[in-house]
Amino acid sequence: MSQVPADPHAAVVATAGGVEDGPILTVDGQPLDEALARAGRRARWRAFLLVMPLLVFVIITFITPIGQMLHRAIYNPTFSQNMPRISAWLKAHPDEPPTEEAYALLIEDLKEARKNKTIGAVATRINYDVPGTRSLFTSTARKAKRLKPPYMEAMLKVNRKWGDPRIWTAMRQAAHAYTIDFLLNALDFTRDAKGDIVRVDPERQIYGKLFLRTLVLSLVITGLTLVLGFPIAHLLASLPLKYSNLLMIFVLLPFWTSLLVRTTSWIVLLQTNGVINDILVWLGLIREDQRLQMIFNQTGTVIAMTHILLPFMVLPLYSVMRTIDPSYVRAARSLGATSWTAFRRIYLPQTVPGIGAGALLVFILAVGYYITPALVGGSSGQLISNMIAFHMQKSLNWSLAAALASLLLGGVLILYWLYDKLVGIDNLKLG
Amino acid sequence: MALPPYASPLERLWHRVYLVICAAIFLFLIAPILIIIPLSFNAEPYFTFTDKMLSLDPAGFSLRWYKTLLTFGMINPDNPDTWAWWRDVWENAKWVQAAKNSIIIGVFATLLATVLGTVAALGLSRPEMPYRRLIMAVLISPMIVPIIIVATGLFFFYSMTGLAGSYLGIILAHATLGIPFVIITVTATLVGFDHSLTRAAASLGASPTTTFFKVQMPLIMPGVISGALFAFVTSFDEVVVVLFVAAYDQQTIPRQMWNGIREQISPAILAVATILVAISILLLTTIELLRRRNERLRGIQG
Numbered sequence: 001m002s003q004v005p006a007d008p009h010a011a012v013v014a015t016a017g018g019v020e021d022g023p024i025l026t027v028d029g030q031p032l033d034e035a036l037a038r039a040g041r042r043a044r045w046r047a048f049l050l051v052m053p054l055l056v057f058v059i060i061t062f063i064t065p066i067g068q069m070l071h072r073a074i075y076n077p078t079f080s081q082n083m084p085r086i087s088a089w090l091k092a093h094p095d096e097p098p099t100e101e102a103y104a105l106l107i108e109d110l111k112e113a114r115k116n117k118t119i120g121a122v123a124t125r126i127n128y129d130v131p132g133t134r135s136l137f138t139s140t141a142r143k144a145k146r147l148k149p150p151y152m153e154a155m156l157k158v159n160r161k162w163g164d165p166r167i168w169t170a171m172r173q174a175a176h177a178y179t180i181d182f183l184l185n186a187l188d189f190t191r192d193a194k195g196d197i198v199r200v201d202p203e204r205q206i207y208g209k210l211f212l213r214t215l216v217l218s219l220v221i222t223g224l225t226l227v228l229g230f231p232i233a234h235l236l237a238s239l240p241l242k243y244s245n246l247l248m249i250f251v252l253l254p255f256w257t258s259l260l261v262r263t264t265s266w267i268v269l270l271q272t273n274g275v276i277n278d279i280l281v282w283l284g285l286i287r288e289d290q291r292l293q294m295i296f297n298q299t300g301t302v303i304a305m306t307h308i309l310l311p312f313m314v315l316p317l318y319s320v321m322r323t324i325d326p327s328y329v330r331a332a333r334s335l336g337a338t339s340w341t342a343f344r345r346i347y348l349p350q351t352v353p354g355i356g357a358g359a360l361l362v363f364i365l366a367v368g369y370y371i372t373p374a375l376v377g378g379s380s381g382q383l384i385s386n387m388i389a390f391h392m393q394k395s396l397n398w399s400l401a402a403a404l405a406s407l408l409l410g411g412v413l414i415l416y417w418l419y420d421k422l423v424g425i426d427n428l429k430l431g
Numbered sequence: 432m433a434l435p436p437y438a439s440p441l442e443r444l445w446h447r448v449y450l451v452i453c454a455a456i457f458l459f460l461i462a463p464i465l466i467i468i469p470l471s472f473n474a475e476p477y478f479t480f481t482d483k484m485l486s487l488d489p490a491g492f493s494l495r496w497y498k499t500l501l502t503f504g505m506i507n508p509d510n511p512d513t514w515a516w517w518r519d520v521w522e523n524a525k526w527v528q529a530a531k532n533s534i535i536i537g538v539f540a541t542l543l544a545t546v547l548g549t550v551a552a553l554g555l556s557r558p559e560m561p562y563r564r565l566i567m568a569v570l571i572s573p574m575i576v577p578i579i580i581v582a583t584g585l586f587f588f589y590s591m592t593g594l595a596g597s598y599l600g601i602i603l604a605h606a607t608l609g610i611p612f613v614i615i616t617v618t619a620t621l622v623g624f625d626h627s628l629t630r631a632a633a634s635l636g637a638s639p640t641t642t643f644f645k646v647q648m649p650l651i652m653p654g655v656i657s658g659a660l661f662a663f664v665t666s667f668d669e670v671v672v673v674l675f676v677a678a679y680d681q682q683t684i685p686r687q688m689w690n691g692i693r694e695q696i697s698p699a700i701l702a703v704a705t706i707l708v709a710i711s712i713l714l715l716t717t718i719e720l721l722r723r724r725n726e727r728l729r730g731i732q733g
Contacts, residue, residue, distance in 0.1 A: 043559045050554025051566060054547040054610065061607045062573055065584030072587060228456050235453045249715070250457045256711040256718075257464055258668045260688045261704040265463035267696065268470060268478045275466060278479050307463060333435075339442055368577020370671055375692050385579040392583055392675070402587075405580045416575050420564070425571050428615055 066409070073182055073402035078125040079174035082118040083109040087175035098168055103151040107144050114141040128397055129170035129181065129191070136161050165193040182403035207387070207404065214384045217302060218366035222313075224306045225362050226355065229313035233354070236314075237321035255311035263375050266304040270295040270376075296378030304372050309365055313358040316423075320354030357423040364415045368408060384408055464708055471496055471701035478698065496702040500526045503699070526687060526703065533683040536598065537666040540605035544662040547606075548613030549655050553647075555614070556621035567614070574611035581608070582675040589676050596678030604672045609662025616661065620654030620725065653725035657718050664714065 023031040080087040085105040093102075113119040123137035140158050147154040155162040169191060173181055184190065184197060188205040192198045199205070232251070236244045254262065269275050277291045286292065294300060324347065332342040370385035377386070384404060391401035419425070434446050474493040475481050483491025502508040504525030510516045520527055554560055555567060573581065585604055586595070594600035624647070632642040670685035677686070684703065691700045 040559065043557070044561050047554045047557040047560040050557075051551045051560070054551035054570065055566060057547055058570055058573070058607060058610065061603045062581070062584075063569070065588035066576070066580065067584075068587050068591075069580070069584040228459065231449065232453050232456050235450075245719075247457070250461050252715055252718075253711065254460050254464060256664065256715050258664075258685065258704070258707045258711070260668065260670065260685050260692070261467070261707050262463060264688070264692060264696075264700055264704050265467045267692065268467060268701070269463055271478065273477070273479060275479055307459065310460060330435075333437075339438075339445075364575055368579065370577065370579045371689075375689075385577055388579050388583060392586065398587075401583060405583050408577060409580050412575065412577060416568070416572070420568055425564075425567050426618070428571065 069402050070406050070409070072399055073406040074180060075178055076125065076174075076182065076399045077177040078121050079171065080177045082113050082116070082122050083171075083175075085109050086171065090172045090175040094172070097165075098152070100150060100152050103155050103162075104149070107147055107151055107155070110137070110141040110144045114144065124396075125174055126167065126170050128185070128400070129173065130164075130166050133161065133167060133170075136167075169193055169195045182399040183406070185400055186403040186407055210382070210384050210387055211407075214367060217298065217305075217381075217383065218363050220302055221305050221309060221366045222359050222363045224302070225310050225313040226359060228306070229310055229317055229358065230351075230355075233314050233317035233321055236318050237324070238326070251311050251314050254307070255315075259308065259371055260375075262308055263304055263372050266300065266307065267295060267376060270300055270303065295376050296381070298377070298381040300376040300378065301373045301381030301383075304376050305366060305369060308372060309362045312361050312365060316357040316361065316427075317351065317354040320351055320357070324350045353423070357419075357427065360415060360419045360423065361428075364412060364419065367415070368412055467701045467704050468708065471698060471705040473698055473701075476698055478696075478701075496698045499697075499699045500524070500702055504528070525682065526684070529682040529684045529687045532681060533667055533685070536601050536605060536683065537663050539598075539602045540609055540666040541659050541663040543602065543606035544609035544613050545655060545659040548610045548658060548662075549617050549651075552614050552617035552621060556618050556624070570614050571611045573607050578608075578669075578671045582671045585672060586675045595676050596681065598681070600676055601673060601681070604676065605666035605669055606662075608669060608672070609665045612661035612665060613655075613658035616658035617651060617654045620651045624650065650728065653721040653728075657721050660714055660718060664711075 023033070026032055026035045083106075086102065086109050089102050089105050098106075110119065113122050119138055119141045123134045126137065127134040136159055140155070140162070143158055147158070161167060172195065173179055173191060181191065186207055188200050188208045189197050190200045232247075236247055236251075239247065267274075271277070272291045272293060274295075276294070277286075280286045281288055281291070294303070328346050328350070329342045332346045333339065337345070367383075368385055369383060370389065373381050373383045374386050374389070377383070385408070388401050388404050388408070391397045391404065434443060438446070469484070470478060470480070472492045472494065473481065473484065474491050474495065481491050485491075501520045501524050505519050505523050507519060508516075510519060551570065555563060555570075560566075581604070585600070589595040589600050594603070628646050628650075629642050632646045633639075637645065668685055670683070670689050673681070673683055673686050674689070677683075684707075688700055688703060691697065
């Protein structure tokens with residue numbers, strides 16, 4: 001077909017009649033498949049342009065900060081920047097024990113760090129790896145100006161600890177701005193005097209225990225929300241809409257109420273002089289001096305978090321249960337199944353998608369919970385998030401906080417991916 | 432839920448027990464929220480019901496904690512001049528300042544999240560959207576990532592970019608946290624959207640903008656409003672990011688509550704909590720009305 005047909009329908013007619021071979025053309029004479037591809041491309045672009053502003057916004061305000069934090073978990077230039085000479089020497093001589101030259105460079109750096117007022121940061125950095133060495137750096141830096149060669153001898157005279165291979169290993173590690181040491185610390189590993197990776201002493205293995213506690217408590221909370229959520233979701237799903245919408249208020253009002261309000265109410269209810277203890281005493285179940293300690297410990301964390309996360313279990317369960325046709329159970333009954341068998345073999349398997357969606361969502365939210373454990377957890381009810389906050393605000397070991405946060409984030413993202421695979425984010429519903 | 436007529440006596444008994452269990456769980460859900468309401472009217476600084484309250488003696492109840500909310504932080508709470516007194520409240524009372532901050536931050540964060548989120552949801556619900564699943568996962572992630580991680584990341588990012596301690600920083604952060612809710616609610620309303628309506632509008636000569644404002648907007652409005660309410664509540668209730676990136680004097684209601692609970696918990700907190708519960712009841716009612724309107728618009732019989 002060499003020329004544009006005058007009649008708009010000519011192309012269609014021509015091909016339909018099979019008179020001429022060649023591609024189908026549109027009105028304005030372009031091949032149809034090309035025009036369709038172009039229109040499709042334009043539609044894709046239009047859809048993407050609508051999403052783009054938000055995507056850019058989220059990348060700037062959310063992805064970048066988190067990426068930066070992840071970077072901080074493996075990057076700490078405090079030592080290498082403020083002690084440049086000794087860092088360079090340590091990097092150049094990876095396996096050599098410290099020589100006179102090294103001590104001389106160290107003294108130069110200490111003097112300069114004191115002048116720049118960065119010695120405190122440097123001392124803190126080494127103190128992370130070898131506890132109890134903070135004053136070693138600050139006090140030696142104070143005396144550094146008066147030290148005369150031979151420097152090795154002079155330094156050892158100031159403090160014998162300068163001959164300790166552990167300090168030199170710590171400096172050797174810190175000389176590299178990129179390090180996996182903070183991630184190792186977050187997993188209860190450390191380096192021995194030779195620089196090999198070993199587990200820390202059993203009494204200092206706190207992070208592993210904390211991760212384990214977070215995992216166990218989250219599982220307990222997920223289990224409890226399932227046990228409590230299943231019956232009421234079932235009731236709501238089997239009632240006529242008129243009543244279930246009314247009863248749904250019991251689930252949605254807590255969902256809409258401020259987290260801090262709910263946590264406060266649990267403090268009021270559970271404290272030793274609180275409402276529940278008062279009722280128990282009044283009922284004569286416990287004596288005045290036997291008041292139960294139900295808050296500021298693990299029990300408090302579990303009760304309050306179960307209450308707070310329960311709606312996240314009930315809502316997905318309810319939306320799945322609503323779609324289950326009651327005639328299946330009736331059919332099972334009519335075929336002679338007892339009500340228990342009908343429930344177990346017919347009803348329960350159909351609710352599994354709801355159980356999966358609810359349990360995963362509750363578990364994901366529980367693992368990273370911060371506010372409630374911080375307020376009602378006491379010391380035994382703290383989770384991994386609280387430890388991250390502790391390192392951010394109190395100990396100021398930001399690299400360790402970032403390392404712990406990276407591990408937590410990794411775990412959560414795996415669960416999130418699983419949720420997307422099994423449930424699909426599109427099926428996330430709110431109320 | 433009616434029991435079938437063929438139920439055995441054992442099943443009838445179990446059904447009763449089941450209903451009692453459900454009632455107990457509903458009580459577990461609602462009691463903690465309702466219990467603080469009468470306690471906030473306690474005349475004594477206790478968190479439990481006094482004998483006077485239990486016997487419904489008016490002397491056991493008072494509004495003193497609500498008054499504390501106004502007077503705390505005032506320069507001259509005993510000022511006899513009513514006008515000057517209220518002016519003092521408006522300018523100096525700590526809780527009033529916190530409420531002002533919370534509302535300013537909440538309103539701007541909600542506007543930002545709603546506008547960006549709605550436009551993005553329109554794109555995301557088009558069938559030709561490329562990488563739809565991945566982008567959706569990224570946009571929903573602020574809801575899933577633990578808040579402490581977000582706060583930690585923002586703390587580093589803001590101290591580097593100079594946004595720390597600014598209202599803009601908090602507003603941007605809160606908008607990010609509210610976006611997932613807007614996306615979820617708006618895409619949910621768009622799922623059942625009949626695309627032949629937009630084509631009909633176009634065939635009648637409407638421009639895409641006219642089609643959007645006259646045809647699409649009214650239909651997705653319930654989703655947009657409930658998304659906006661979710662975003663506002665998220666911002667209004669958010670404390671961790673504020674604790675990490677806000678300046679010392681940028682108090683918000685949740686931050687003030689947080690400090691109150693951590694340091695010395697007084698029944699004034701319960702008065703705030705009661706007000707917040709009243710607000711959430713109001714919001715819940717609004718959402719429910721919107722849902723019904725949405726169903727009516729789509730011709731679904733409830």
